[in-house]
Amino acid sequence: MERKKLNTRTIVMAAMLGAIASVLMFIEFSVPFAPPFVKFDLSDLPVLLAGFLFGPALGSVTAVIKILLKLIIKPTSTMFVGELSNLILSITFMLVAAIFYRQHKTRKGAVIGMLVATIVTSLIALFSNYFVIFPMYAKLFGMTMESIVKMVMAVNPAVHNVFTMFICSLLPFNLFKYGVISLITFFIYKKISVILKKYMIK
Numbered sequence: 001m002e003r004k005k006l007n008t009r010t011i012v013m014a015a016m017l018g019a020i021a022s023v024l025m026f027i028e029f030s031v032p033f034a035p036p037f038v039k040f041d042l043s044d045l046p047v048l049l050a051g052f053l054f055g056p057a058l059g060s061v062t063a064v065i066k067i068l069l070k071l072i073i074k075p076t077s078t079m080f081v082g083e084l085s086n087l088i089l090s091i092t093f094m095l096v097a098a099i100f101y102r103q104h105k106t107r108k109g110a111v112i113g114m115l116v117a118t119i120v121t122s123l124i125a126l127f128s129n130y131f132v133i134f135p136m137y138a139k140l141f142g143m144t145m146e147s148i149v150k151m152v153m154a155v156n157p158a159v160h161n162v163f164t165m166f167i168c169s170l171l172p173f174n175l176f177k178y179g180v181i182s183l184i185t186f187f188i189y190k191k192i193s194v195i196l197k198k199y200m201i202k
Contacts, residue, residue: 013196014058017046018065025070025086033156034173035148035165037078037137044090045181051098052110052185053193059098063090079140085125085133093121093178110189114182122174126166 021043028039043066051059067087076083100113138145145162152159158168 010054010058014050014054014062015065017050018062019069021046021062021066022069022073025066026074031173031176033158034169035152036155037082037151038170038173040173040177042181042184043086044093044178045184047090047094048097048114048181048185049189049192051094052101052189053196055102056095056098059094060091063087063094066090078137081133081137081140085128088128089121089125089174092124093117093181096120097182111182111186114178114185118175118178118182121178122171125174126171129170130162130166 024043024045025041028041030036031038031040034040044063047059047063047066050062064087067083071083094117097110097113097117100116101110103109104112134145134148137143138148149159149162149165152165152169156165156169159165
């Protein structure tokens with residue numbers, strides 16, 4: 001019975017973190033060197049916390065809840081391309097960090113896990129955006145990759161073609177995004193985990 005109660009509370013907490021993450025998706029802003037349609041937000045922070053606290057499976061559920069609630073509150077403006085990319089990268093970031101942390105449950109293990117996750121997710125973002133997300137976005141909105149490059153050139157003088165767009169714009173954007181989320185997690189995780197674990201064991 002106690003185990004069932006604990007599991008129920010764990011699921012509830014994961015769902016709450018998913019709800020918080022969906023709200024954070026609406027608090028977004030542009031980064032000067034990134035494409036105008038690529039926004040920075042902290043919605044992956046609750047997803048990462050869920051992964052650290054409850055494991056990769058519930059962390060993934062939290063990411064899915066985040067996207068579903070966002071779509072319920074506000075329909076997609078990117079024909080689901082943005083949401084798909086967000087979900088892929090959110091789960092990737094959380095999985096790498098959470099799996100590493102569960103094998104090395106120390107502060108150092110958490111730091112290394114988040115560092116590795118930031119690098120791995122940023123690299124996967126390059127491939128997923130190059131082969132899937134950007135071509136899909138361009139096709140659905142009747143654009144070409146060249147027109148997207150021109151959009152990014154307007155905000156980032158280092159961009160001259162598709163290759164430099166990904167290397168000089170998207171790569172630093174994702175390194176910045178997941179680096180910031182990792183840094184915030186480093187400072188708040190211990191306090192948040194203590195509060196949530198007290199609730200879970202009541």
